[in-house]
Amino acid sequence: MADLILWRPLQDLKKEMDRIWQEFFGKELLTERWEGISWAPAVDVSETDDKVIVKVDVPGVNPEDMEISLMDNVLVIKGEKKREEEEKKENFYRVERFYGSFMRSIPIPCEVEEDKIEATYKDGVLKIILPKKPEEKKKVIKINVEK
Numbered sequence: 682m683a684d685l686i687l688w689r690p691l692q693d694l695k696k697e698m699d700r701i702w703q704e705f706f707g708k709e710l711l712t713e714r715w716e717g718i719s720w721a722p723a724v725d726v727s728e729t730d731d732k733v734i735v736k737v738d739v740p741g742v743n744p745e746d747m748e749i750s751l752m753d754n755v756l757v758i759k760g761e762k763k764r765e766e767e768e769k770k771e772n773f774y775r776v777e778r779f780y781g782s783f784m785r786s787i788p789i790p791c792e793v794e795e796d797k798i799e800a801t802y803k804d805g806v807l808k809i810i811l812p813k814k815p816e817e818k819k820k821v822i823k824i825n826v827e828k
Contacts, residue, residue, distance in 0.1 A: 689779075720762075720781065720783055722785065733790070733793065733810075734810055735809040737808075738805065739802075739806070739807050747807065748760065751789070754789045754792065755788050755789065756786070756788075759782070762779065764780045789811060793812060794814050798811050
């Protein structure tokens with residue numbers, strides 16, 4: 682039987698693009714700190730008048746294995762999808778599901794009320810609601826210009 686090879690087309694594409702950029706510019710542009718991160722979940726960011734809503738697809742990830750933080754208006758979501766215990770009798774023909782650590786950094790376009798942030802996890806989707814800080818009313822001063 683042939684050896685099982687994990688197929689990760691996006692990582693292969695990244696390696697090829699890194700090689701091309703390195704050949705063109707003569708140096709590596711991406712740092713090695715990303716090497717341990719093998720996948721990144723899909724994210725939707727939307728905004729209403731009073732909140733920013735972030736939805737993250739993380740099926741199979743335990744909420745206990747995720748860490749959410751906000752610093753300088755950047756929402757950081759870290760976590761790990763752990764590999765399921767394999768049954769030794771199985772012979773895999775294809776492995777496409779991602780496992781391992783992930784991290785997403787999402788810039789938030791406005792100031793938020795940190796103490797009112799809510800996060801829920803349902804059906805593999807992490808939903809984070811970031812209430813906006815109410816903007817202070819700006820005082821309008823009318824200035825007469827003499828002719």
